[in-house]
Amino acid sequence: MTMLLHPSLDLVKNIPAIAADWPGGFWWHWLVFTIIIIAFVLVLVMGYIYIERRAMGIMQARLGPNRVGPFGLLQPVADAIKVMCKEDIVPIKADKIVHWLAPIVAFFPVLMIFAVIPFQNGAVLADLNIGILYVVAISSISTVGVFMAGWGSNNKYTLISAMRSVASVVSYEIPVVLSLAGVVVIAGSMSLNQIVLAQNIPMILFQPLGFLLFFIGALAEINRSPFDLLEADSEIVAGLHTEYSGMKFALFYLVEYAEALAVSSIVTTLFLGGWRGPLLPPWLWFLIKVIAVFFVMVWIRTTMPRIRIDQLMALAWKFLFPLAVINLVITAIEVLVFPAGLPWLLILVNLAIMAILILLWSKLFKLGGGRIEV
Amino acid sequence: MTLKTEPYVINIGPQHPSTHGVFRMRTTLDGEVVVDLEPIFGYLHRGIEKLAEERTYTGFIPLTDRLDYLSSMSNNLAYVLAVEKLARVLVPERAEYIRVIMAELQRVASHLIAVGSFLNDAGAFMTPIVYMIREREKILDLFEMVSGQRLTYNYMRVGGVSQDLPEEFLPALDNFLEQMPLYIDEYDQLLAENEILLARSKGVGVLNKETAVNVSAGGPVLRASGVKWDIRKADPYSIYDRFEFDIPTGTNGDCYDRYWVRVQEMRQSLRIIEQAKAQITSGPVRSEVPHLIRPPVGEAYGHIEAPKGELGFYLVSDNSIAPYRCHIRAPSLLNLTALRDMIKGWKVADLILIFGSIDICMGEIDR
Numbered sequence: 108m109t110m111l112l113h114p115s116l117d118l119v120k121n122i123p124a125i126a127a128d129w130p131g132g133f134w135w136h137w138l139v140f141t142i143i144i145i146a147f148v149l150v151l152v153m154g155y156i157y158i159e160r161r162a163m164g165i166m167q168a169r170l171g172p173n174r175v176g177p178f179g180l181l182q183p184v185a186d187a188i189k190v191m192c193k194e195d196i197v198p199i200k201a202d203k204i205v206h207w208l209a210p211i212v213a214f215f216p217v218l219m220i221f222a223v224i225p226f227q228n229g230a231v232l233a234d235l236n237i238g239i240l241y242v243v244a245i246s247s248i249s250t251v252g253v254f255m256a257g258w259g260s261n262n263k264y265t266l267i268s269a270m271r272s273v274a275s276v277v278s279y280e281i282p283v284v285l286s287l288a289g290v291v292v293i294a295g296s297m298s299l300n301q302i303v304l305a306q307n308i309p310m311i312l313f314q315p316l317g318f319l320l321f322f323i324g325a326l327a328e329i330n331r332s333p334f335d336l337l338e339a340d341s342e343i344v345a346g347l348h349t350e351y352s353g354m355k356f357a358l359f360y361l362v363e364y365a366e367a368l369a370v371s372s373i374v375t376t377l378f379l380g381g382w383r384g385p386l387l388p389p390w391l392w393f394l395i396k397v398i399a400v401f402f403v404m405v406w407i408r409t410t411m412p413r414i415r416i417d418q419l420m421a422l423a424w425k426f427l428f429p430l431a432v433i434n435l436v437i438t439a440i441e442v443l444v445f446p447a448g449l450p451w452l453l454i455l456v457n458l459a460i461m462a463i464l465i466l467l468w469s470k471l472f473k474l475g476g477g478r479i480e481v
Numbered sequence: 482m483t484l485k486t487e488p489y490v491i492n493i494g495p496q497h498p499s500t501h502g503v504f505r506m507r508t509t510l511d512g513e514v515v516v517d518l519e520p521i522f523g524y525l526h527r528g529i530e531k532l533a534e535e536r537t538y539t540g541f542i543p544l545t546d547r548l549d550y551l552s553s554m555s556n557n558l559a560y561v562l563a564v565e566k567l568a569r570v571l572v573p574e575r576a577e578y579i580r581v582i583m584a585e586l587q588r589v590a591s592h593l594i595a596v597g598s599f600l601n602d603a604g605a606f607m608t609p610i611v612y613m614i615r616e617r618e619k620i621l622d623l624f625e626m627v628s629g630q631r632l633t634y635n636y637m638r639v640g641g642v643s644q645d646l647p648e649e650f651l652p653a654l655d656n657f658l659e660q661m662p663l664y665i666d667e668y669d670q671l672l673a674e675n676e677i678l679l680a681r682s683k684g685v686g687v688l689n690k691e692t693a694v695n696v697s698a699g700g701p702v703l704r705a706s707g708v709k710w711d712i713r714k715a716d717p718y719s720i721y722d723r724f725e726f727d728i729p730t731g732t733n734g735d736c737y738d739r740y741w742v743r744v745q746e747m748r749q750s751l752r753i754i755e756q757a758k759a760q761i762t763s764g765p766v767r768s769e770v771p772h773l774i775r776p777p778v779g780e781a782y783g784h785i786e787a788p789k790g791e792l793g794f795y796l797v798s799d800n801s802i803a804p805y806r807c808h809i810r811a812p813s814l815l816n817l818t819a820l821r822d823m824i825k826g827w828k829v830a831d832l833i834l835i836f837g838s839i840d841i842c843m844g845e846i847d848r
Contacts, residue, residue, distance in 0.1 A: 163606075163607075166608065167611040168611055168615050263489065264491075267513065332606055333604070335604070336830075340498055341498055341602045341603075341604055341833055342604075342829055344497060409606060409607075410605075410608065410671070411604075411677050412600060412604045412605040412675065412677045412678050413604025413677070413681075413830070414677050415680075415681060415828060415831065417828065418680055477684075477831075478826045478827055479514050479826050481514060481825055
């Protein structure tokens with residue numbers, strides 16, 4: 108790790124010697140954390156569904172679910188029970204095995220992402236020294252499940268949806284990875300726990316452009332609005348969910364929110380200082396930040412119309428990709444040459460660079476159009 | 482290496498979230514691109530034109546509500562205008578003003594739904610339409626005061642309107658006129674400069690002037706293409722020559738222009754209502770018309786500028802209590818005929834958007 112460190116950015120990279128809150132490494136550590144992660148994902152997904160529906164209701168001048176339990180808190184539970192009791196319908200011409208396997212293939216990679224997310228110092232299932240690489244690699248496996256669902260359902264709508272999903276994931280993987288590289292360069296480590304420890308000042312201030320690129324790219328990868336072309340209920344009915352019902356549908360629903368949870372956890376860990384924060388216990392800080400990030404996603408969803416598939420591709424290749432490369436190069440140069448002890452100056456410089464680059468690139472974009480002669 | 486690909490056919494509708502009723506588009510797609518499109522409708526056919534021949538002239542008014550159920554007042558007005566022309570009935574002054582107020586309120590209500598569902602088709606998850614339905618509710622409250630109904634009003638009568646305005650109506654209307662411009666500003670804030678909406682709708686689904694005139698499109702669809710044609714100005718019916726208002730027109734004829742024209746028309750409608758409210762006189766609201774009207778032998782065509790375009794009723798009388806023939810010129814149907822030209826070459830997502838921007842109502846198309 109010391110190889111990457113350069114004395115000029117000491118303040119950022121000087122990793123304090125905080126003792127890990129959790130000893131880790133012994134046999135029941137794995138067991139405990141597996142249970143914690145599953146519980147965390149399931150409970151927070153329910154929380155997310157509640158937050159999304161409720162917050163969206165309030166933003167849209169209506170109430171949202173408020174009948175089941177206090178403030179409608181038990182609505183996700185009621186939904187889960189309902190969906191589990193429903194009949195599982197398989198289309199007669201579906202590829203049965205693929206159709207059956209798809210939700211599982213989509214779900215497990217998402218669950219596996221949480222293995223490297225630190226809930227507090229050292230409280231992580233496996234503190235891999237290539238944590239970011241692991242996240243990036245695992246998260247794209249989900250798409251295989253999505254494509255299996257699209258293909259196995261034997262329905263044109265689901266196939267369109269699957270094609271869109273694969274295309275967007277393949278394109279957005281690149282800017283996402285490149286924008287994460289900026290974080291790695293500054294923090295000098297790929298381990299998520301080490302990156303959190305390195306953030307005396309949250310990384311979002313050093314990497315404002317990287318944060319934006321990552322957030323946009325991640326939204327596109329998990330197919331959340333305004334990039335929800337996968338589901339696009341007004342265009343392709345429900346996308347790949349069209350032919351799913353009962354528990355399998357519930358699994359896909361779970362995948363969707365677990366992915367949102369994964370993205371908000373990664374954003375929290377890499378850019379917002381993870382579990383670090385004053386006064387409150389670390390795990391609470393982590394939870395607060397995760398939910399705050401998700402709230403922004405809900406906010407975007409209620410505000411933005413959906414963009415079109417070719418515009419989605421254009422955004423990835425013409426906007427995010429070049430900016431991510433430039434961001435990485437600038438960050439690398441800064442780490443090498445910037446004088447030590449002036450983090451706030453660096454922050455200002457980075458914010459200015461972000462503003463200039465985004466303004467410059469937005470001039471290149473022509474709005475509208477896109478007809479193809481047939 | 483080139484992959485062998487071939488176009489495939491996909492049925493969008495009749496059960497599809499964005500077909501605004503039971504409309505079916507048999508679409509040929511090449512990947513995501515629409516190669517060909519065949520609109521199929523008739524799923525909601527109720528034979529309303531035939532039913533008119535079985536009913537008295539007054540008895541048909543409730544059925545006109547069921548045509549374009551999002552602008553029942555306008556349908557009522559167009560029909561009673563045709564009957565009045567046929568039977569040569571004069572309408573009291575106050576009734577004319579009430580009719581204008583109702584028709585313009587109805588235009589606002591209909592455009593709210595049109596813009597809201599257009600945005601819904603664009604993928605803005607529910608927010609615009611819920612906001613717009615909130616304001617539409619206020620208009621429905623006003624309609625409920627005068628007619629007791631919230632969707633099918635059955636308010637206009639041959640020779641006037643069914644009853645006078647209740648005393649709480651004008652204060653409530655004042656209140657509405659005060660708030661509504663602010664709400665429209667709010668929509669503009671959310672939508673008019675929205676980058677994604679601009680990217681999705683600017684230059685998309687262009688309907689050029691010539692095609693628009695050729696298919697005899699009407700309403701906002703025609704005006705967005707740059708044709709300054711509005712029945713209220715071109716052939717002023719009722720008392721529209723007494724009011725001052727502009728006809729907003731677009732320049733490109735794309736989806737954004739159609740959206741923009743509708744928003745501007747809402748503002749103009751509010752302007753007309755303001756003037757009508759200031760000029761309204763007291764007096765009777767209904768002239769003495771027998772319950773069973775027997776118009777002289779002849780024919781008449783009454784047309785108005787309905788929210789969706791020129792809505793006309795063509796009536797033939799054989800001096801009996803029921804029309805010999807009734808034909809309805811439905812603006813949605815004529816606007817829809819341009820659909821194929823507008824959509825070819827665009828993507829599936831645009832298909833839904835362009836279709837939404839035409840603002841159709843299946844009740845009117847299938848009749």
